[in-house]
Amino acid sequence: MLDYHMHSTFSEDGTMTMEEACWQAVKVGLKEIAITDHMDIDLPENIYAFQIKDMYGYMKEISKVKEQFKGLLKVKAGIELGLQDWTLDQCAALTVNFPLDFVIASIHNVNGEDPYFRVYFNSRDKEKSYTDYYETILQLIEEYDDFNVLGHLDYFRRYSPYGYGPEDRWIGKDLVEAILKVLVRKGKGMELNTSGFAHSSRQPHPHPDILKWFRELGGEIVTIGSDAHSVEEVGYENKRALEWLKYAGFDYVTSFTDMKPEFIKI
Numbered sequence: 207m208l209d210y211h212m213h214s215t216f217s218e219d220g221t222m223t224m225e226e227a228c229w230q231a232v233k234v235g236l237k238e239i240a241i242t243d244h245m246d247i248d249l250p251e252n253i254y255a256f257q258i259k260d261m262y263g264y265m266k267e268i269s270k271v272k273e274q275f276k277g278l279l280k281v282k283a284g285i286e287l288g289l290q291d292w293t294l295d296q297c298a299a300l301t302v303n304f305p306l307d308f309v310i311a312s313i314h315n316v317n318g319e320d321p322y323f324r325v326y327f328n329s330r331d332k333e334k335s336y337t338d339y340y341e342t343i344l345q346l347i348e349e350y351d352d353f354n355v356l357g358h359l360d361y362f363r364r365y366s367p368y369g370y371g372p373e374d375r376w377i378g379k380d381l382v383e384a385i386l387k388v389l390v391r392k393g394k395g396m397e398l399n400t401s402g403f404a405h406s407s408r409q410p411h412p413h414p415d416i417l418k419w420f421r422e423l424g425g426e427i428v429t430i431g432s433d434a435h436s437v438e439e440v441g442y443e444n445k446r447a448l449e450w451l452k453y454a455g456f457d458y459v460t461s462f463t464d465m466k467p468e469f470i471k472i
């Protein structure tokens with residue numbers, strides 16, 4: 207039982223301390239977690255500054271809980287790295303300068319527009335709301351290498367006013383295929399982000415059929431993440447996630463140490 211995506215108070219939208227996250231992880235029976243606070247460098251104007259302000263303090267706090275929970279819970283030092291094409295050098299420097307175990311590459315912006323805000327959808331019909339986002343992912347993961355898994359493939363879906371129909375996972379299919387192929391070629395993984403299940407679509411990010419496709423194309427690395435921002439979300443739908451992974455053809459889940467994968471049988 208692993209949860210490889212969660213935010214502490216080092217994220218402006220996180221409401222739990224790392225210690226509280228760890229206690230909750232123990233309580234719900236997790237064996238290992240990665241703390242992955244937001245690192246979106248140079249975000250366009252937003253309601254939050256999604257960036258760890260004190261990276262040294264962040265690493266120090268993770269070391270502290272790592273030590274404190276020894277024997278009870280493995281704690282890994284991660285970040286959720288928000289990619290934008292003009293910040294990729296700064297992003298890469300982070301993994302050189304800090305001893306991170308795990309990096310999620312996430313896209314929270316399309317040309318400076320965050321799908322969290324309605325304006326993203328005002329200028330796009332349903333199809334374009336998918337394809338513009340996927341095109342941005344494709345361009346960024348082609349260019350950028352210093353990450354382990356791609357975060358929430360269809361993040362925009364959380365906020366979409368268009369709903370989520372039974373066939374919508376196939377919108378922008380060619381682009382999704384291209385994204386999956388880049389990940390396979392580069393030896394990178396996908397994230398099964400269970401937070402999507404809490405939204406009206408009742409499907410994780412991405413839909414398990416997309417993970418199945420990733421597996422068929424030769425994808426091997428997959429992590430499970432709740433994207434918890436508060437204590438009650440830690441380990442959210444973790445058991446169901448293991449079933450989704452099995453459905454997708456994975457008989458293991460991945461953990462990371464020093465950015466290197468290890469495969470754990472499920």
Ligand SMILES: [Zn+2]
Pocket residue numbers: 286312314357358
């Ligand atoms: Zn995210």
Ligand SMILES: [Zn+2]
Pocket residue numbers: 211212213286433
């Ligand atoms: Zn997140």
